[in-house]
Amino acid sequence: MPAGHGGALTVFLCGDVMTGRGIDQVFPHPCPPHLHEPYVLDARDYIALAEEVNGPIPRPVGPSYIWGDALAELERRAPDARLINLETSITTREEWWPDKGIHYRMNPAHVACLTAARIGCCALANNHVLDWGYEGLRETLATLRGVGIATAGAGALLEQARAPAVLDVPGKGRVVVFSFGTMSSGIPPEWAAGTDRPGVELLADLTPATARLIGARVRSIKRTGDLVIASIHWGGNWGYQVPLSQREFAWTLIDEAGVDVVHGHSSHHPRGIEVHQDRLILHGCGDFLNDYEGIRGYEDYRGDLTLMYFVTLEPTSGRLLSLRMTPMQVRRFQACRASSADAGWLQGVLDREGRHFGTRVTLEGDGSLALHWSGGGPPTD
Template structure:
């Protein structure tokens, strides 16, 4: 039988995470690391990111197990038991050596290390982002083949435009369907050359955040959406740092809700969580923050506390698509994996989300179990 929320309506539970960057340093501590050579200006060996993390928080015993890399988040996922687990996977899954020459950073994870995704029982990976083609078109193909082999749905990346625009459709039987569209904006750092074409591979790169672009996405939503479907637009957009949400971004998110039939906007690219909005009863995550990365030993931007991350657990009315509730579980990244955040850190993060959310019409409070809870009008 379908789950029901407090009003007796059918509820769909979603686990939404921001950028999961399992390449580079994280790939090096997993059981099957890719060749460590990099083509960055300052770091030429991916193992240096491991050394930086160890210098900050102590030795890391390797290899780290596929489930172990998720730290305390793994048990929290199992306890929450969401219907759908969606992440923005921000890496190429490949051993290709055809690195993209005009980019300063290149993420890749060995295909055998992709078992870390099945260890966390990820259902779907949004792939329209600025690192998925870091190792060229062979890396694109390897990524799709690997995720397909593991039974993980994908959206936002394809061997041509049709495939890149094709949504992931997650059929939950009597619970209905969750439909995931994945797109990326140029202001997130996605090169224009990465846009998929009629006969060329790439990502679903948005030309802009205009009303016309929102309507065109709405036409695609309308072509697949059935009564009772929950539609998620997973969008890679905006700068890495800072709390302000641009007017263009808010307007685009509102248009997706008002005109395109989108029920959840799953926004990512920022390296730290941003304010949360609820528009016409629909959840808008403007910036989820990173969930896994290898930035632990890198200095800078300390005022944003990028080591603090969130698991977003949303309950959505499957009949109307309206948000029923949102709980967020705070984690801290240490030794390249998430740990339960301290009470002091949780209180700090709660204050930030509450401050930024007030500008968007929401409030955030701290529950007795350490979770953050969203309130909206």
């Protein structure tokens, strides 16, 4: 069902957008390239690794470069709201977080790479937003605020980190975004926002009690017709297994907390998709943009392949009407339309993994993927 049909509302979602480190270096005003990693000490080395695999990357690139073919797809699908998990600090600060192996940052001068795709909201409760310390976080928040991009999941104090982003969709209602992180994704416990310190909204656990506390916050802001998204950074980077604790937490968010979509991320590749009570659960969206080209290991998971998720909902009920996914491939730090063979590979993986959750995925004539589930969409068999 296309956006706007019968009053339906469509949200664009994707996984991790990591515009720091190597990607920052191909923009016109890169941060100093020095890194504090165990093995790589210069961010430009990630450019060299990518070029060894896929050929030369032009430099400097314009702000829209990284989105590549995704811009035309966004224009074609015309989603009503656009939400990403931004997994980098936007700062020129030099005080990196000690005892942490990887540090992502992008020069604030490059924030136009987000406005180029008209991103409306960035979820920030993740394991890289404080890589450059509290001052780096403050600059990140100020930079995004300065270009009109809403944020959720991080703030100067706990109250701000917990506050949802509210996106108005004229004529259709509001999309309310809560952002949460878990230590299972690599977020240091010291990053938890407090009443006297900046940080992220870090969940202590995934118990029903925690979900119900979130429910109280949802009820305090949710109006009739609002759609609520819980964007959660959780779990490991590789593998298709979804812990039962995560599934049960997502169910409770839907059943008792009033959440309409669970937007899960942290995995470097897409994971199986679930629908519970006609509500969408994305257990792991996969990375969308990163500088990982040329890094060896885990090739079987095809981390270069990713998805644009177009989630169409009924605003009056929050019920999932359709999910269409556009397969993409990262090449030369750019989102490119995936080949038909790669789209078929993704379809096979998502269909295989979705069977554990009662969903099926088909490859459509336009090269997109469609989700089918019991009680919704076309028959699965």
